[in-house]
Amino acid sequence: MTVKDERIKMMNEILNGIRVLKLYAWEMAFIRSITRIREKELGYIRQKAIIGAISNILWTFAPILVGITTFATYVLLSDSNILTADKAFVSLALFNLLRGPLVSFPNMINSIVDARVSSNRIGKFLNNDEIDKYAVDRVSNELSHGNSVNIENGSFRWSNLVDGPLVLKNINLQIHQGSLVALVGMVGSGKSSILAALLGEMIKVNGRVSISGKIAYVPQTAWIMNTTLKENILFGRDFDKKLYDQVIEACALEQDLVMLPAKDQTEIGEKGINLSGGQRQRVSLARALYSNADIYLLDDPLSAVDAHVGAHIFKHVIGSKGLLNGKTRILVTHGVSHLHKCDDIIVISQGEIVDHGLYSDLIQRSKILREFVHSIALSEKEQYQYEINDIERRQSISTPSKELVSNPLEITKNDVQQKIESQSITVEIEEEEKKKLIQKETVQTGSVKLRIFSIYIRACKLSMITLLTIFFCLTTFATLCGNIWLSKWTDKSTKNDTSSLSNSRIRDMNIYSALGITLGFLAFVMHFVLKLAAYIAGRKLH
Structure with a gap:
């Protein structure tokens, strides 16, 4: 369970940060980490399979050994004890009732362990300290x-x-x-x-x-619910069309609503999966605006949007002529383009407020602010240069060579045709995406399909399937032999020849014991091969 938790935690971190992982080409490093954890987990699974096989020995052998011991004690204790069919088979039926509890016992232990782990986790979560309501x-x-x-x-x-x-x-x-x-x-x-x-x-x-x-809070990482875009903005409040339209326009969401298949009734996936980063941030900002709070805590809401969208949001939302005019606004920002429009700038360094004032005053006396502005300017310059190089590279790729420009009219016709084809393909893709946007999950019920069995059979080796078939037939044959021999043994007991009965009693008991032990051994081997085949199939499918 500990190793499984480690693997699940690692997989969640990889999936949540897959973009960074791809950008830095860290695939092989993380594959090695996951493989190492998975090999360790498979080792424990292998041990669990062996222990499960041993438990199968116990619940397979127990009724057989109890039957052999009981019958041997009964017939050898006294010559007057005659083992008849009604005694033997009724006793066997009672002994076979032991199989149920013996099978349930290890499962019960597993359930107790799972319940204990879950209880500890839930208890740890519920016993965590609550937020101090008297802190503010x-x-x-x-x-x-x-x-x-x-x-x-x-x-x-x-x-x-x-x-x-x-x-x-x-x-x-x-x-x-x-x-x-x-x-x-x-x-x-x-x-x-x-x-x-x-x-x-x-x-x-x-x-x-x-x-x-x-207070209304806009976090740096937007939190989006799995519901419609409109419900994400309303957040349980009553619908006010005038305010709603103002918020949509101020947050530059009008164009986005036109692009969405059902406009503001479009269902948003988990964590806003079908929205871009800028769209998620603007939906989060729109939710805060619609709450009509008194104080707005804005944790760098402009970092996830384009420059022109950021200018629009600052003008129509945050600035002196925006929707939040007259509200208290605390803006965390890594940009410098809007600092001169703020009533006060607070400079923070190493967890302390080192200075505050207007931009024109701070830029002259605050070394930290100058360094901050300089670092932002350098990063913006690098980003701008990267975009210029990217545009030039794409233009050089898309520009045809002189040898290919022999017939400009033909090239123009080809371009037009390509545009028409690409537009038709885009429309088809959009129509398909519109149908697939957020599909309802379904669960199959009923018996397992034959196709699933065939997948597992193909995943197993042919030798495993052959061994399973052989040992299953041998186990069934050994069970039939034991029952047939027991019926013959009890038939002998009904005869009046007690001398011959006494002479063959030990021989019959030995043969029945050998058949019972053989049955148990074959059943154990069959369960072991079954576990091994499941392990091989699971590893191959994984």
Whole structure:
């Protein structure tokens, strides 16, 4: 179970980060890691198969050995004890009732282990500390003195440990109602942690945090529900068409709704699988806008959208003329193009607020802000140069050579024909995608199809199938021989010749014992071959 957890955790991380894995060509490294864990897991599965075979010996041999021992004790204890058919076969029927409990016993042990592991996991989850509801004080507008957010001498950490490292320290922050404040700093400086502290998600070591008004939070990684796009925006609130249309237009979602097959009634897959990163971020922003809160915590919502879309969102949502005009806006950003439009800029470094003020003042006196602006400019320049090179490369590939431009009219006709064909193909693909967008999952019921059996049979080796057939026939034959011999033995017991009965008693018992032991051995080998064949088939199919 421990190794299986490790493998599942690794697979989840790979699937969630498959884009990064592909971009860095880390496939072989992760294949080796998964293979190592899988080989270890297969080793335990192999041991489990061996132990299962041993348990099969126990429940196969137990009724046989009990029958042999009981019959031998009965007939050898006294000459007057005559083993008749009614005694023998009724006893065998009772002994065979032991098979059920003996089969259920190891399964019961497995169920107890599974239940214990599940109980420990659920208990660990339920016993985790809850978010401290007293970490953030909710104050009324009258007592807030015009401040929507106020942090006094705040120190915070993520861990519950007393000696855990402080992520934020000596935080003093006052944000006036209706102002636009930007949090800037290098990656890992603590910008998002300040938003988490305002939400009460961090452990407050000391200080005081007070909030005046309702908060709406736009996380850096958008959270999308598996429901329609409209329900993702409404988020359980009543539908207001005027507000809804304003939010859609402000978040630049109108063009996206036209592209979606059912517009805002399109069902969105798990984690927004059928939306792009920018679309997910804009849906998350639209949900926050529709909530009509008083304070908006925006954790870099413009990083996932294109530049022109980001400018549109800042103008129509975040800026002084946007929908959030008059609301308190705290914007975490890694861009510099909109900093001069902010009422206040807070510079954060290593978990502390090192400076704040207007952009024009900070750019002259703050070395950290200048370094931040310089690093952003360099990254934007590299990105711009990469895009230029990519465009030039594609143009060089698509431009025909001089030898091929002998008949421009023919080339133009070919281009037009290719465009028509590509457009028709695109329409067909879109129609197919429209049908397949989010298909309802179905579960097959009833008996297992013959096709499934044939798949497993082909996955097994022919030698395994032959061995299984042989041992199954031998086991059935041994069972019939034991029953036939027992019937003959009891027939002899009904005769009056007690002297001959006494002489053959031990011989009959020995033959019956040999047949019973042979049956048990053949049954064990058959179960072992069956487990081995299942292991080979599972590994080949895997």
